Amino acid sequence: MKATIKDIARTAGISYSSVSRALNDLKGVSEQTRQKVKKIAEELEYTPNAVARGLVQKQTGTLGLILPDITNPFYPEIARGVEEQASLAGFNTFLCNTNYDLSKEESYLRNLIEKRVDGIILAPVSSHSNLFEQRKHMPVPFVYLGNTPERTKYSFVLTDNVRGGYLATRTLIEKGYRRIGFISGKDEESPVGGRFTGFKEAMDRYDIDINDDYIRFGNWRLKSGYDIIQQMIGAGIYPEAVFAGNDILAMGILQGIKEKGLSVPEDIAVIGFDDIPYASWPAINLSTIRQPKSRMGKSAVEILIEQLQTENRGGTMLKATKIILDPDLILRGTC
Amino acid sequence: MKATIKDIARTAGISYSSVSRALNDLKGVSEQTRQKVKKIAEELEYTPNAVARGLVQKQTGTLGLILPDITNPFYPEIARGVEEQASLAGFNTFLCNTNYDLSKEESYLRNLIEKRVDGIILAPVSSHSNLFEQRKHMPVPFVYLGNTPERTKYSFVLTDNVRGGYLATRTLIEKGYRRIGFISGKDEESPVGGRFTGFKEAMDRYDIDINDDYIRFGNWRLKSGYDIIQQMIGAGIYPEAVFAGNDILAMGILQGIKEKGLSVPEDIAVIGFDDIPYASWPAINLSTIRQPKSRMGKSAVEILIEQLQTENRGGTMLKATKIILDPDLILRGTC
DNA sequence: TGACAATGAGCAAACGTTTGTCTTACAAAC
DNA sequence: GTTTGTAAGACAAACGTTTGCTCATTGTCA
Incomplete structure (x- = not known):
């Protein structure tokens, strides 16, 4: 020292x-x-002294990762992907938890820019924030991860939600289910729009009518899935299979079904979305659509690094890179 | 910019x-x-420009957090606690995943020192590394989190494993169980030594003989717990309650018991250690000893910051701070 | 042998701040 | 009217590097 x-x-x-x-x-x-x-x-x-070096070279060898909550089982794998890829390229990663607070997203952004990170990855709370769209220009390479605002001018990497929704629904259909429900959080908080679109496309493609009684939007908490399915079963109007907007919801649904004395998949089949680690635990064993989380993180870093290199060389800002990754079908015991 | x-x-x-x-x-x-x-x-x-400021002030407003794997359900809460507390005090946090690789622990340490972080929190892979003990002096405030080497000269914060082990075992005893087993990973990889000590103390205190057939050490993976309990049941020699070295193991044990057609807690009761988020899922509902993970992270940051302030003022290195937090008993459905 | 290139090394200017010291001006106090 | 004190601001030195430029010295080639 x-x-x-x-x-x-x-x-x-x-x-x-x-x-x-x-x-x-x-x-x-x-x-x-x-x-x-x-x-x-x-x-x-x-x-x-990397600080002194950073000052003259105008590069700090640092990236920033802003996400809602590392405690949410969806994010650790992403963080790991980011950190691993960054580390491989000689970068350190700042971890920033916004705690689902939009204003913190912005203050962390400013904070990271002051720290002169070489690039920023933002996994936004909501895809409906155009907070950053209004800026004329990011002073540093920037990429959205996951919840990307539509028609953004920045780079992004996300999973093909439409395709995922289609995949999930088609799987249920091919297993012979016809009365299929969709239970999810609300659109405005997430890219679930695409998932629902995929659902509708599949139903349409196979010429199956959508029963509106089976379509329900609550929030994204486990309890929401639990409540909705129990209410459906209680009312005696429930589907033979349900596609849940994400795995947390699916787990609530699983629990709700079991507590009503019904069984999965015999009485009601379930498929989720994300493939969070819980999903694979034997006691849960949830079929789901996997988002390639680690890959997402890595791709985001790759975008940043490529942008860094090109920007330095050409001196001019280059076009945004848009990556849409394919989800995978993970068949387990619930459908 | x-x-x-x-x-x-x-x-x-x-x-x-x-x-x-x-x-x-x-x-x-x-x-x-x-x-x-x-x-x-x-x-x-x-x-x-925080870099330039950092250069003259010799403070970067940055902390480093080195841990084995953010994907391991034990760490996200810790990371969150660290990040939150750091952020509150105006610090950013570097996340470093060693992937259980001891050599990476060291290289990240060097890396962070080059970056001139103001303090480092290390959650070591093993408590048996004295890699850092050999250094005459850390050039920056430093604290162990969790797996602390014995008789370290540095600050640390950990959970009272002996007390936790005692608590778990006493709980089983008070519930009326007598034939109690202990299934764990190996000592040398972890502070489980303390947990086993607590187990023995409790058994001794209540004058219950320890049956060596019920004491088993494998590794720390889920499968190890699963295999051990199945083997025990298969052999027809199994305890009426088992204290698992951590929750992952406990979940393997749960699974193993159920697949053998026995039920929990009727045939075999189970209690774990850590209280990872999985443990509280309805489908698992595991009784366990909670480590105050968020608190641990926060305390580590507090130690660092206090050391930062005192060191600057006095100019002299101050004594290491040692914090041992109490674990909590979390009673759920498995015992 | 002369011209020229290559090599090793030093000098000094950056990079963008903070911070200790110095100057100036003006007002208050005697 | 001189001293003293105070406040606003300027000056310049740091912080620890990298890097463009210059200058010898040596070696190479025709």
């Missing part, structure tokens, strides 16, 4: 620019000097 | 030191000038 490049220069009896060159393996120093410098650096327990 | 303090100074027609003072609400500038400067800063979309 103490020794600087100047200390090394002094004890080596050379200029500190040469020390810098020696340490960074740049040419302009003899092999002999290089060795000597490195040896002295070792002895002095020299640790390069 | 473009405008600097000098740009402001130029358009305001004053020296840039005055701009700095105006912006930071220091005295030495008239109210009038201050207003003017702030207005210009606004117009120029000035964003302070």
Whole structure:
């Protein structure tokens, strides 16, 4: 923490620019000097100061990841993907939890820009925030992850929700179910719009009528799924299969069904969305549509890094990269 | 990203030191000038450069959190606690995943030191690494979280494992169980030593003999718990209650019991350790000993920040702070 | 042998702040 | 009218690097 490049220069009896060159393996120093410098650096327990370097190079080797809540089982895998890919490329990752607070999204953004991160990944609370769309220009490479506002001018990576919805529904249909329900959180909070679209497309494609009694929108909490299905069963009007807007909801539905004395998938089949880790636990064993979460995180980092390189070279802002990943069908025990 | 303090100074027609003072609400500038400067800063979309500030102040407003795997359900809550507390104090948090790789622990440490973080929280893979004990001195405030090496010279915060083990075992005893087993991962990888100690203390205290047939050490994966209990049941020699070294193991055990056609807690009662989020899901409903994970994260940050303040003031290194938090008994359906 | 390139090294200017010291002006106090 | 105090602001030195430029010195080639 103490020794600087100047200390090394002094004890080596050379200029500190040469020390810098020696340490960074740049040419302009003899092999002999290089060795000597490195040896002295070792002895002095020299640790390069990335802050100073960052100042002159205008690069900090840092990325920012803003997400709603690392405690939500959907995010840890994403964070891991991001961190891993970033680390591979020599970047450190700032973790920022907004706690589903829109205003925090903005303040973290400012905060990260002050810290001069080289790029920012934002997994927004809602896709309906156009907070960032209004800015003329991000001063740093920027990419949305997941909940992307429609027609954004920035880069994004997300899962093909329409295709996912279609896949889920088609699977139920092919298993022979006809009375199929859709239970979800509300549209405005999420890209579920696409999932519902996929649902409708599949039903249409197979010429099955949609029964509005089986379509319900609550919120995104487990209890919502639990309540809705119980209410349906209680009223005696319930589908033989349900596609849940996400896995948390699906788990609530599972629980609700069981507590009503019915069984899954015999009485009601269930399929979820996301494939959060819970889904694979034996006691739950939920069929679902997997979002490639780790891949999403990695792709986001790749976008940032590519943008960094091109931007530096060309000097001009390049077009936004848009990545839409395919979801996978994960068949387990609930349908 | 473009405008600097000098740009402001130029358009305001004053020296840039005055701009700095105006912006930071220091005295030495008239109210009038201050207003003017702030207005210009606004117009120029000035964003302070934290890197430059960090260089002169020798403080970056950054903490590092090194942990094995954010995907492991034990860590997200810790990370959240850390991030929240750090953010409250104006610090950003670097997330570093070692992927259970000891060498990465060290390289991340070096990495963070180069980045000149103001403090480091390390949740080690194993408590048996004395990699860091050998260093004469950490160049930055440092605290262990969780898996702390014995007799460390650094600060740490952990849960009282002995007490937790005692609590779990006493609970089983008070519920009337006598033939009690302990299934865990191996000692050398974790502080489970304490948990086993607590187990033995409780058994001793209530004068119950420990049956070695019921004590088993595998690894820390779910499958280990699953295999061990199935093997026990298969052999016809199994306890009426088992204390599992952690919740993951407990869930494997739960699964194993059910697949053998036995029921919980009627045939075998189970209690775990950690209280990972899974444990509270209705379908699992595991009784367990809760580690106050969020609290642990927050305490670690508090230690760092206090050390930061005292160190700056006194100029001398202060004593390590040692925090041992009490675990809580969480009674659910499995015992 | 002379011209020229390549090499090793030093000098100094950046990077964008904060902060200690110095100057000036003006008002209050004697 | 001189001293003293105070406030506003300017000046310049840091912080620890990287990097463009210059300058010898050496080696190469015709």
